[in-house]
Amino acid sequence: MFEKLKINGKLLKELDYGAIIISIVIVLFGAINIYSATRLKYGTSYLKLQVAWLFIGLGLLYVILLFDYSIILNHAGLIYWSSIVFLLINDIFGSVANGARSWISIGSRGIQPSEFAKIGMIIMLAKKLEDMEGNINDVKNFFILCFYAILPMSLIVIQPDMGMTMVSFFIVLGIFYAAGLNSKVILWGLGALVVLIAVIWNSPLMAPYWKVRLTTFLNPEADELGAGLQLISSMTGIGSGGILGKGFLKGTQIAGGFVPEAHTDFIFAVVGEEWGMIGAIALLIIYAVLIIKFIKITVNSKDLFGAILCTGVISTYIFSIVQNIGMTIGIMPITGITLPLMSYGGSSILTNFMSIGLVLNVGMRKKKINF
Numbered sequence: 580m581f582e583k584l585k586i587n588g589k590l591l592k593e594l595d596y597g598a599i600i601i602s603i604v605i606v607l608f609g610a611i612n613i614y615s616a617t618r619l620k621y622g623t624s625y626l627k628l629q630v631a632w633l634f635i636g637l638g639l640l641y642v643i644l645l646f647d648y649s650i651i652l653n654h655a656g657l658i659y660w661s662s663i664v665f666l667l668i669n670d671i672f673g674s675v676a677n678g679a680r681s682w683i684s685i686g687s688r689g690i691q692p693s694e695f696a697k698i699g700m701i702i703m704l705a706k707k708l709e710d711m712e713g714n715i716n717d718v719k720n721f722f723i724l725c726f727y728a729i730l731p732m733s734l735i736v737i738q739p740d741m742g743m744t745m746v747s748f749f750i751v752l753g754i755f756y757a758a759g760l761n762s763k764v765i766l767w768g769l770g771a772l773v774v775l776i777a778v779i780w781n782s783p784l785m786a787p788y789w790k791v792r793l794t795t796f797l798n799p800e801a802d803e804l805g806a807g808l809q810l811i812s813s814m815t816g817i818g819s820g821g822i823l824g825k826g827f828l829k830g831t832q833i834a835g836g837f838v839p840e841a842h843t844d845f846i847f848a849v850v851g852e853e854w855g856m857i858g859a860i861a862l863l864i865i866y867a868v869l870i871i872k873f874i875k876i877t878v879n880s881k882d883l884f885g886a887i888l889c890t891g892v893i894s895t896y897i898f899s900i901v902q903n904i905g906m907t908i909g910i911m912p913i914t915g916i917t918l919p920l921m922s923y924g925g926s927s928i929l930t931n932f933m934s935i936g937l938v939l940n941v942g943m944r945k946k947k948i949n950f
Contacts, residue, residue: 753894
């Protein structure tokens with residue numbers, strides 16, 4: 580029985596341990612910043628929870644590595660449609676937080692179905708492209724792929740969770756671009772997106788709360804004691820950190836509670852204030868190394884399904900990092916996008932490790948192993 584829970588030694592030789600170590604380092608660095616942001620009010624509670632999510636995430640990663648990713652290909656439909664049902668349940672019975680019905684409450688905790696749905700979407704698009712032998716420019720194939728992308732995104736828009744909608748869109752864009760979609764179609768798609776945004780913006784789906792939240796970054800000083808307070812406090816904290824930072828546990832903006840959601844969406848503000856520009860650059864370099872490792876695995880994948888899986892994960896990381904950091908320094912709209920592996924949150928940590936597991940699985944099995 581226990582033999583089934585062991586990974587073959589020849590496969591382990593192909594495993595990128597560096598990617599796992601980097602991921603753990605980012606989570607632990609995030610955990611101490613989460614502690615700094617929450618210690619005065621919650622003590623070590625959030626720190627302990629984040630470390631617990633880390634161990635659970637590593638357990639999930641190991642389970643994913645046990646099985647050849649071709650098994651995931653064979654069960655792509657089940658995974659995708661389960662995530663759709665999960666989203667439907669959320670849209671009907673989910674809890675409202677920050678103006679969006681994005682969570683299903685389980686006791687005192689919550690699960691964010693959209694985090695898992697984006698993985699389901701990546702898997703389904705990868706399977707369909709494999710079935711189509713990569714022929715994305717066939718009109719019928721293109722519209723089939725669009726259907727599987729639009730369905731979960733529509734259910735996320737309804738919540739409305741604009742941040743996750745943006746992440747999902749850029750996942751699809753990255754996959755379509757990597758699959759070789761005609762550049763003219765991509766441009767037409769971007770044009771259609773602008774029209775869609777205009778329609779949603781002027782529809783009942785877009786509550787005034789979200790309009791203010793998404794446009795505050797353009798002029799936060801216009802409401803510096805209201806909607807602009809979070810961003811102004813974040814930029815003040817990051818700017819005051821200077822080159823070397825104020826030091827661990829010495830951030831005044833963070834300790835004073837002037838940055839709401841500092842342990843989740845605005846975790847980068849903690850990094851900027853306490854660790855300074857050096858700490859922020861070091862974090863970005865670590866992220867870059869991790870993404871480069873993912874790209875190498877993508878390039879060396881033995882099949883299209885594996886390559887598209889990796890592309891979807893890479894797209895998720897790149898956009899989430901740019902968007903999250905951008906919103907904390909005032910150059911991107913404020914959304915609920917977490918900083919991968921850094922921000923507090925069970926759903927976020929677990930799906931990040933599931934994604935990493937998928938990429939490492941592809942890397943482990945890039946060639947046939949002879950037993």
